[in-house]
Amino acid sequence: MLFIVLVLISCTLLFTGNTYQESVYLTSANRVSSSIYGVSQGVTGYFNLRSINEDLQRRNALLENEVLNLKNAIGNLNTLVPMDSAEAQRLQAHRYDFVSASVINNSVNRPRNYFTVNRGSDDGVRPGMGVVSQNGIVGIVNVTGRHTARIISLLNVTQIFSVKVKGTNSVGSLIWKEGNPSIAFVTEMPRHVKYHVGDTIVTSGYSNTFPEGIPVGIVMAQVRASDDNFFTLKVKLASDFNELSTVRIIRDMYKSELDSLNQFDSKEE
């Protein structure tokens, strides 16, 4: 006991009174403690992944929001160069906003698949809003409760999305046919559209559900079409529907305005 006490006193003197020994001790101690912390971090790191993932998703949503709004602003500015700056600024106002949500129920093996998220009308979610994952589009809001919402999955044979080959302006319709949850088809692509296998399919922006340019999938091959004027593309979907966990619901600030315009059109007809 006395030996331990004396050794401890000596070591304290040694490591506090000698700069060299102190630095060697600190370096070695750091090496030991850092390796221990490394092991412990390796174990406990997994416990926080959920919250870290949610945080990243939230931040990603903010950044994506910003990118889309900036794209929108650039688009507006390109068309508004002759306008005065006040007008341009007014039109630069943020158009899109995202609500981050977790998928609480999902199906992929039925002809009409839906999934449920933990955000509802209280969070500003409304039917008809687009839903995207970190990889691409996944569906459209169907019905909303106060705290949850049912989403029509992209894997639903009744749902059609307006898409285009990235870099072109020719629009086609994305539909899913039963079976493989990672394959969909783009129909009604005009014959003249140039594409290559591996090209990205993105949203067209012609509907007011999704902004333009959100990834949908990658062209795998062309398949025979019933109509000679159009062709059909087989597409590998960007989102993995089996592993859908966190999604973002897109709020378009112009949606009500655009909807009322459309209603006005239909009344006229």
Place this chain on the structure above:
Amino acid sequence: MSKSVAGNMIIFLLLLLMQVLICNHIMLFNVATPIIFIYVLMRLPMDLPVKMVMLASFLSGFLVDIFSDTPGVNALSCTIFSVLRKPVYMMYTGKDDNLAGLSPSISTLGAPLYMKYLFSMTLIYCMLSIGIEFFTFTSLSRMLLIIICSSVMSFILMLGVDSLMSHSGRHT
């Protein structure tokens, strides 16, 4: 007993002064520094309680540290040294020897045994103190050279101290 304690203390103080004023400033051929203050610790009677030896060793190391500006180096070395003293002595003399009042010296152990004991303990102390001072194995060969040279030099000097002691002992 009290006379021998007082005598040991005086010798210790003299050796301490020699250590801090002279020996610490010697670096013969850039490899050998003599350490002589441990002479008294080695000569302490073997039947003294280990705790007392440990405390005395720690304090003497601590004193040397204060004067040498090497806090902890000699205190730690002396503490470990004090624990190893008896096992080394036992290793050379055999476990059954009667230790009562026995203080290691040429007269009590005989020259060969005493020298073995003295050199072993000196080597152990040099290994401890120089090892702690280096505190790394990156220059192991130089450290070993210094340990061996310092041990040899300290051993020779301590033999000298020993002969002086026995000489003065005979005259008084």
